[in-house]
Amino acid sequence: MSWKELEAGAVVKGGTSSSYVVSGWRVKRPVIDEAKCTNCLICWIYCPEPAIVRHQEGKVTIDYDHCKGCGICETECPPKAISMVREP
Template sequence: MRKLKGWKEIPIGAMIVEPGSSVEFEVSSWRTFKPVFDKKKCTKCGMCWIFCPEGAINLNKDGTYDVNLSFCKGCGICQRACAVKAITMVKEG
């Protein structure tokens, strides 16, 4: 796990001065269910990528999609958005 900054190292005024800092913020522990992608059913439509509120869906080289579990909160919106039911929400072990 990365080292958290002390109060002297943090910019004052609750500011975030570097863009894109949310990349440093892991949310994987928030999840109860995780999406599992079935590449065979995937039609590469990209609806899961569009609907994911966290931007946690990655585009694979072959045009199918996958999830970055560091940023997936397990909301299940991708499963609802998938017209061909290529995504299943599976309970975390």
């Protein structure tokens, strides 16, 4: 039997990460210092989740429902405008 003859067991849909709230995984949360942020969008490029929100005026904010606290944005932010702060 080839794989083409197998019955479909599951369907993987694209772009589903925005359907799940992942905030419960987080130990630390990223906080943006707006005075240091240059709106370069590097954090938006590197974030593995749909957690960096781009606003029309160029500003970025964090959607904490979809941020899992990985800290990649803090590491990659060129002017070090993001700090990971321990969750209460």
